[in-house]
Amino acid sequence: MDILNMPIVKEYLRTATQLYNHGWAERNGGNISMLMDGDFSDMPVLRTIPFSFDAADMIGRCIMITGSGKYLKNVEADPENNIALLRICDGYAELLWGLADGGKPSSELAAHLLSHSARLKADPSHRVVMHTHATNAVAMTFVHSLDEREFTRTLWGMATESIMFFYDGVAVLPWMPCGTDEIGIATAEKMADRRVVVWAHHGVFGAGSTPDEALGLIETVDKAAQFYMMTAHLPVLQKINDSQLKEMAAVLGITPRPGYID
Ligand code: 13P
Ligand code: ZN
Numbered sequence: 001m002d003i004l005n006m007p008i009v010k011e012y013l014r015t016a017t018q019l020y021n022h023g024w025a026e027r028n029g030g031n032i033s034m035l036m037d038g039d040f041s042d043m044p045v046l047r048t049i050p051f052s053f054d055a056a057d058m059i060g061r062c063i064m065i066t067g068s069g070k071y072l073k074n075v076e077a078d079p080e081n082n083i084a085l086l087r088i089c090d091g092y093a094e095l096l097w098g099l100a101d102g103g104k105p106s107s108e109l110a111a112h113l114l115s116h117s118a119r120l121k122a123d124p125s126h127r128v129v130m131h132t133h134a135t136n137a138v139a140m141t142f143v144h145s146l147d148e149r150e151f152t153r154t155l156w157g158m159a160t161e162s163i164m165f166f167y168d169g170v171a172v173l174p175w176m177p178c179g180t181d182e183i184g185i186a187t188a189e190k191m192a193d194r195r196v197v198v199w200a201h202h203g204v205f206g207a208g209s210t211p212d213e214a215l216g217l218i219e220t221v222d223k224a225a226q227f228y229m230m231t232a233h234l235p236v237l238q239k240i241n242d243s244q245l246k247e248m249a250a251v252l253g254i255t256p257r258p259g260y261i262d
Contacts, residue, residue: 001040003064003097004079008034008210012064012128015211016075019132022219025072030132030203031106032072033065034211035116037127040087043096050092053110053181057117058088062096065112067103088113106131110184111205118191119207126207128214133203136225137218141200143232146172149260151198155224156256157239163248165220169257171197178202194257196221 003009012034019025019032040062063086066075070082084105085097093105106112112129119126144151152169156162171190176183178199187205190197195207195217204221208214240248242261249256 001038001043003085006038008127009064011211013076013079015130015215016066016072018215019130020071020073022132022134022222024132024134024203024222026133028069028071030072030130031066031108031112032128032130032211032214033063033106033112033116034129035120035127036062036064036085038062040085040096043085045087045094045096047095048089048092049086049095049105051109051113052091053114053184055088055113055117056090057120058113059090060088061116062087063113063116064098065105065109067099067105068107070103107179108184110181111187112184114184114188115191115197115205115207118188119195122192123209125209128208128211129205130207130211130214130218131203131205132218134218134222134225136222136229137198137204138202139229140225141172141198144228146174146200148172152257152260154228155221156245156260157241158224158227159220160240160248161220162224163245163256164252164254165217166194166196167249167252167254167256168194169196169260170194170221173197173199175200175202 019030066083075082081101084099086093115129148171151172171194173186187197197205204218206214206218245261
């Protein structure tokens with residue numbers, strides 16, 4: 001299979017560059033994974049990579065994921081050293097392609113695999129999980145309540161298209177050590193009924209059917225957070241109010257997360 005010429009893989013590679021260009025991927029910050037459709041059964045197993053969490057639902061699925069410690073700015077120019085194609089097995093992954101320099105998959109493999117499993121149950125078209133250090137969304141976790149309803153309501157109130165694209169709300173996890181099974185499990189629990197999870201003082205996880213869609217979703221969250229951060233210290237004279245949010249939802253024919261609009 002000519003992996004690098006698959007249009008969805010080209011989009012994946014381009015997205016890594018776009019995350020860097022946003023200033024959200026300093027050093028090795030951030031990681032991207034994508035469920036791969038297609039038959040990879042003829043690819044030899046290059047090596048196996050153990051993991052310690054239970055990803056039973058994902059056994060047999062193939063994913064593309066960035067490597068641990070790899071810089072997203074280098075992914076597009078040198079995919080073979082910076083990303084991996086993995087087949088998930090029981091307690092380990094088979095490396096089918098990539099990580100040619102001997103690297104490992106992202107340290108956030110648990111959050112990625114378990115979030116894929118959660119999102120697939122909610123949406124069969126789901127394919128992509130993206131973690132990035134979105135500047136304004138992270139900044140907001142220092143000055144705003146981490147209550148999910150309050151956090152979401154603030155973002156909905158800051159930009160008209162917020163409720164359009166994250167009507168299901170934004171989940172928030174309190175600070176936790178990253179790169180652990182625990183934060184992976186906690187992230188996936190939130191992903192069961194939402195597509196955005198903010199990690200306080202760290203970054204954002206977003207999910208979508210394509211790399212563009214997952215990135216676009218995080219962009220809408222970060223833009224609203226940017227408006228908040230630009231105005232939080234100023235006397236705010238007006239914002240989008242609850243009746244306007246309801247009006248917008250009616251125009252769009254969407255159901256915002258129940259209980260979030262008074
Ligand atoms: P990796 O380089 O292991 O993917 O980790 C980057 C990161 O952002 C951890 O949260
Ligand atoms: Zn991170």
